[in-house]
Amino acid sequence: MALQSLDILRRSATPTPTPQARNPQEVAKLIDTTVCIGCKACQVACSEWNELRAEVGTCVGVYDNPTDLSSQAWTVMRFNEVEEKGKLEWLIRKDGCMHCADPGCLKACPSPGAIVQFKNGIVDFHQENCIGCGYCISGCPFNVPRLSPADSKAYKCNLCSDRVAVGQEPACVKTCPTGAIQFGSKEDMIEVAQTRITDLQSRGYDQAGLYDPAGVGGTHVMYVLHHADKPALYSGLPDNPSISAVVGVWKGMLKPLATLGVAAAGLFGFFHYITVGPNRADDEDEADHGTPPAPPAQGTKHKERENAL
Amino acid sequence: MKTSEKLIQRYCAAERINHWIVAVCFVLLAISGLAFFYPAFFWLTGVFGTPQLARIVHPFVGVVMFLAFARQFFRYAHHNLINKEDVTWMMSVKEVMKGNEVGDIGRYNGGQKGMFWVMVLCMILLLVSGVIAWRPYFAGYFPIPIIRVALLVHAASALVLIASIIVHVYAALWVQGTIRAMVEGVVTHAWARKHHPRWFRQVTGKETGH
Ligand code: HEM
Ligand code: SF4
Ligand code: SF4
Numbered sequence: 141m142a143l144q145s146l147d148i149l150r151r152s153a154t155p156t157p158t159p160q161a162r163n164p165q166e167v168a169k170l171i172d173t174t175v176c177i178g179c180k181a182c183q184v185a186c187s188e189w190n191e192l193r194a195e196v197g198t199c200v201g202v203y204d205n206p207t208d209l210s211s212q213a214w215t216v217m218r219f220n221e222v223e224e225k226g227k228l229e230w231l232i233r234k235d236g237c238m239h240c241a242d243p244g245c246l247k248a249c250p251s252p253g254a255i256v257q258f259k260n261g262i263v264d265f266h267q268e269n270c271i272g273c274g275y276c277i278s279g280c281p282f283n284v285p286r287l288s289p290a291d292s293k294a295y296k297c298n299l300c301s302d303r304v305a306v307g308q309e310p311a312c313v314k315t316c317p318t319g320a321i322q323f324g325s326k327e328d329m330i331e332v333a334q335t336r337i338t339d340l341q342s343r344g345y346d347q348a349g350l351y352d353p354a355g356v357g358g359t360h361v362m363y364v365l366h367h368a369d370k371p372a373l374y375s376g377l378p379d380n381p382s383i384s385a386v387v388g389v390w391k392g393m394l395k396p397l398a399t400l401g402v403a404a405a406g407l408f409g410f411f412h413y414i415t416v417g418p419n420r421a422d423d424e425d426e427a428d429h430g431t432p433p434a435p436p437a438q439g440t441k442h443k444e445r446e447n448a449l
Numbered sequence: 450m451k452t453s454e455k456l457i458q459r460y461c462a463a464e465r466i467n468h469w470i471v472a473v474c475f476v477l478l479a480i481s482g483l484a485f486f487y488p489a490f491f492w493l494t495g496v497f498g499t500p501q502l503a504r505i506v507h508p509f510v511g512v513v514m515f516l517a518f519a520r521q522f523f524r525y526a527h528h529n530l531i532n533k534e535d536v537t538w539m540m541s542v543k544e545v546m547k548g549n550e551v552g553d554i555g556r557y558n559g560g561q562k563g564m565f566w567v568m569v570l571c572m573i574l575l576l577v578s579g580v581i582a583w584r585p586y587f588a589g590y591f592p593i594p595i596i597r598v599a600l601l602v603h604a605a606s607a608l609v610l611i612a613s614i615i616v617h618v619y620a621a622l623w624v625q626g627t628i629r630a631m632v633e634g635v636v637t638h639a640w641a642r643k644h645h646p647r648w649f650r651q652v653t654g655k656e657t658g659h
Contacts, residue, residue: 278597398605
């Protein structure tokens, strides 16, 4: 369902413009990994607001539970222990859709309107249009969308587009007890992050920084990282994410090339038939059935036709 | 039908049924595949009832087509080994296009043989890449970068096959009397003598050897 109060910047498999007269502010969620205590209140809030119930798992030896995103878990906390400068650090990252400005999922999706990008930056899946092909999973540089085994449709965090549309913050933001998740205009969130990063740098984290990767045009979910020089430390956050070149060729160059090839084959046939005409085995040949005919002199028939023209 | 008409059996009933199973599957696959490939053709999924059904049905039809094509492969592969004559034919396609025969052609000419191997290659690529991309059953077993390559290969080989089939169909229409070979199973002596003289001599016993 489209949200009438949210204009659409892009719509999957739709080459013509979408409604976009309104001029909303770009929004962003800022996740400060240096403040997060890994309590998972945001996971619970997400499952409550969106009415999702992931299976109660078992302890696999670390705090991760559920251990991965799913159609019933749109955000999960990922815990990683690393040694930096001889000190043990427990890096906790809230994983989920990054709401890319240049979303690979939307680029890959073949079904019109199954994925939309609102003008405020939120990337939303509209499951009633989803055909379950899973192309979005291949298109996403962050490995986020998941197909539901129940209905073969793709799901992921929608940044609570329904709440944002009526002026509220996402459920996870509202719940976070430490203030590690904040929400506002993207401009404001960058400013908040800068203040925090300056503070961190003055306290020994000289590589502290903002994760807002340019390879996907920036994101509408951003992280403050203690080690912005090594995003991979945070349970495999990509260092330089961008839409895969393979997806780029598949959804880009291949289309005009394919059109050219198929059109050439069709047009060639048509024009060949109306210029050269059908290739008939003439009945008279039947007469001299003893010996097969000698191959006709090269070009004879062509000359005849030219004369006929 | 003229009583004087002399006919040669070219394809038996089993071969014709096999061919048309492949052909019908191909059309269904091309319709649904092009709908996923070109946003402007997405409406073609309506042929299958709903877009979701088109997506679900496509790979199953693909497997049926592959199996039927495999049967054809084993029927015809030995007729399609490329020899010097075929190379000469391929070099002189310009002459062939004008309606002139080139060389002493056997059961299949160089163009038909080339087409056969293009189809074989495309079918294999389509099956392998199609299975890798097949959700929800198989794609989960492959890493995402592999699935990306599979999707690119699948779309590219599908489009090569579609363009090739257009040429295949056109060639059958252009060389009159060919469609009959795959519908009724027969061709006329005149057809065989003009387009496949060596094959004509072999099947009519007018000459042995070659
Ligand atoms: C050989 C067995 C085949 C299998 C197992 C297969 C499987 C698939 C799968 C799984 C998809 C993704 C959409 C979906 O889940 O339905 C797909 C897409 C597609 N298939 Fe096939 N297929 C086969 C044969 C073919 C053939 C013969 C053609 C061409 C005539 C074809 C053309 C396409 C096209 C054009 C797409 C869309 C690709 C894109 O979106 O870029 N497929 N196929
Ligand atoms: S993170 Fe993945 S799912 Fe989310 S908007 Fe970006 S490409 Fe789409
Ligand atoms: S699974 Fe659904 S949302 Fe994902 S690409 Fe396919 S149609 Fe689009």
